[in-house]
Amino acid sequence: MSDQPQLFKVTIDNITIEVAPGTSILEAARKIGGDVAPPAMCFYSKLKGSGGKCRTCLVEVSKGSEKDPRPMPKLVASCRTTVMDGMEVKNITSERVVDARAGVVEFLLLNHPLDCPVCDQAGECHLQDLSYDHGKAGTRYEFQRRTFKKHDLGEYIQLHMTRCILCYRCVFTAEQLTDKRSHGVLDRGDHAEIATYIEKSLDNDFIGNVIDVCPVGALTDKTFRFKNRVWFLKPVDAHCSCSKCSGKVTLWYRGDEVFRVTARKDQWGEVEDWICNECRFEKKKTSDWTIEGPRVIDRASVISQGHYVGVQKPKETFEAVLDGRKPRLFMDIHSVSGVNRPDINLSLIEGPAHSDDFDRVTKKD
Amino acid sequence: MQALTQKSKPVSREPMSLMEKIYLPAVLKGMSITFSHMFKKKPTVRYPEETRPFSPVFRGLHVLNRDEEGRENCTACGLCAVACPAEAITMEAAERKEGEEHLYREEKYAARYEINMLRCIFCGLCEEACPKDAIYLSETFAPASFARKELVYAKNDLLIPNPKTEPEAFAKAKGLKPIK
Numbered sequence: 001m002s003d004q005p006q007l008f009k010v011t012i013d014n015i016t017i018e019v020a021p022g023t024s025i026l027e028a029a030r031k032i033g034g035d036v037a038p039p040a041m042c043f044y045s046k047l048k049g050s051g052g053k054c055r056t057c058l059v060e061v062s063k064g065s066e067k068d069p070r071p072m073p074k075l076v077a078s079c080r081t082t083v084m085d086g087m088e089v090k091n092i093t094s095e096r097v098v099d100a101r102a103g104v105v106e107f108l109l110l111n112h113p114l115d116c117p118v119c120d121q122a123g124e125c126h127l128q129d130l131s132y133d134h135g136k137a138g139t140r141y142e143f144q145r146r147t148f149k150k151h152d153l154g155e156y157i158q159l160h161m162t163r164c165i166l167c168y169r170c171v172f173t174a175e176q177l178t179d180k181r182s183h184g185v186l187d188r189g190d191h192a193e194i195a196t197y198i199e200k201s202l203d204n205d206f207i208g209n210v211i212d213v214c215p216v217g218a219l220t221d222k223t224f225r226f227k228n229r230v231w232f233l234k235p236v237d238a239h240c241s242c243s244k245c246s247g248k249v250t251l252w253y254r255g256d257e258v259f260r261v262t263a264r265k266d267q268w269g270e271v272e273d274w275i276c277n278e279c280r281f282e283k284k285k286t287s288d289w290t291i292e293g294p295r296v297i298d299r300a301s302v303i304s305q306g307h308y309v310g311v312q313k314p315k316e317t318f319e320a321v322l323d324g325r326k327p328r329l330f331m332d333i334h335s336v337s338g339v340n341r342p343d344i345n346l347s348l349i350e351g352p353a354h355s356d357d358f359d360r361v362t363k364k365d
Numbered sequence: 366m367q368a369l370t371q372k373s374k375p376v377s378r379e380p381m382s383l384m385e386k387i388y389l390p391a392v393l394k395g396m397s398i399t400f401s402h403m404f405k406k407k408p409t410v411r412y413p414e415e416t417r418p419f420s421p422v423f424r425g426l427h428v429l430n431r432d433e434e435g436r437e438n439c440t441a442c443g444l445c446a447v448a449c450p451a452e453a454i455t456m457e458a459a460e461r462k463e464g465e466e467h468l469y470r471e472e473k474y475a476a477r478y479e480i481n482m483l484r485c486i487f488c489g490l491c492e493e494a495c496p497k498d499a500i501y502l503s504e505t506f507a508p509a510s511f512a513r514k515e516l517v518y519a520k521n522d523l524l525i526p527n528p529k530t531e532p533e534a535f536a537k538a539k540g541l542k543p544i545k
Binding site: 115116117118122225226227228229231232302305306330331333335336337338339340346351352353354355356357358 | 440441442443444446447452455456457458459460462465471472473476477479481496497513514517519
């Protein structure tokens with residue numbers, strides 16, 4: 001847009017910003033940031049054609065433009081509406097928007113199961129955040145929820161169709177990031193579901209990114225399945241020299257074990273760089289990576305709990321006083337506790353742990 | 366020196382009167398107070414034969430609950446551990462296999478669940494956080510112990526007896542029958 005020096009002035013929630021023509025209201029609002037940015041479940045700035053499906057980013061346009069100051073009669077999806085010069089948009093300052101968004105959340109949650117205690121996405125789930133911020137506590141729905149059987153997409157990805165909100169992000173990812181799309185949305189309306197046609201497995205180097213783009217827990221990492229909750233893991237920025245991707249990832253540590261590798265996500269929950277399957281699923285050792293430092297996590301996120309940032313530990317004086325000898329431990333926690341046993345590496349088990357994984361260890365002692 | 370309070374009384378240095386000199390009235394007055402307590406209600410109980418009733422909101426030893434079919438409620442969601450201010454709770458989750466449906470209520474369950482009673486402060490936040498009605502603080506004291514290793518409670522120590530296989534123990538744990 002450098003050949004078009006003219007910028008459009010747009011006012012969102014009484015904050016004025018100048019953006020290039022062709023920018024959507026959502027992107028303009030994200031430039032302002034904070035509460036002004038409408039939530040988005042389906043829009044993904046890095047995927048062409050995404051957006052316009054979930055209706056959570058609805059905003060009220062109270063003044064169309066400088067030339068045509070009539071307000072838009074209905075609420076518009078801000079991810080699909082481009083700004084006009086002099087446009088005035090109301091997001092959180094509009095009663096209609098707040099009410100409509102609560103309705104949209106109720107609709108999204110109609111068929112969404114309340115299995116957050118089981119779901120691996122809990123803690124970093126956009127639908128959780130959305131319903132917490134914009135939804136109502138109750139639902140008026142009285143009927144059976146739509147259910148599907150859980151489905152394996154290839155050997156690394158687990159699809160829980162029951163949790164899907166049909167945002168199409170994963171379909172766009174598969175279409176735009178990989179050469180050949182082998183999964184899509186089948187059937188229509190209430191029966192619509194993400195599926196691979198005739199059990200085609202998705203053997204593609206970048207298909208793992210559908211896990212990161214999924215706003216809910218519909219697509220999850222099978223190598224991380226049920227291993228741990230995200231808020232007990234310590235995210236660390238790391239990189240490696242990978243021939244296929246940028247190699248810039250976030251490692252999720254528990255103790256010395258890498259439980260999960262994900263792409264780095266920005267403040268809107270969108271990945272900064274796509275990463276390949278090898279980095280995501282197979283490099284689960286610290287030696288595979290160069291650690292850069294702890295990942296900065298939003299303080300409001302549950303993931304930041306227990307991350308004592310800037311803590312000053314008192315210096316251990318035992319060794320200095322005892323001429324370099326270590327203090328004698330009266331109780332080794334591993335002799336008592338069955339959790340976090342050093343002889344079992346949960347992170348290296350393929351897929352979720354089962355009772356026999358734990359039994360095998362129990363039989364040893 | 367300035368007095369801190371107005372309550373201090375100066376010690377009387379006057380010589381004792383006759384009544385004070387014979388001591389007997391003061392002794393009798395003291396004894397009457399002592400013996401009057403024999404006829405008052407005893408504030409102590411004969412523990413362990415006798416126990417005081419617990420308040421219904423008493424927060425004691427943790428119990429991991431089962432549903433009416435005897436399946437464990439806990440899904441290892443980690444909310445109790447994240448709510449725990451003392452960081453006493455740790456767990457490891459596993460996926461339920463086929464054929465284990467009678468053991469665990471949901472597809473994910475806690476393969477390991479431990480509460481370190483040395484750390485626990487019995488605040489009850491785990492109970493409040495639990496979305497599955499799985500953990501409760503019962504009206505029992507956590508037993509004391511001389512060894513620290515006995516105070517790390519594993520899942521088997523915490524689980525309520527199975528109502529299907531051990532109905533009597535379950536009823537006792539629930540307090541449905543008087544405990545003799």
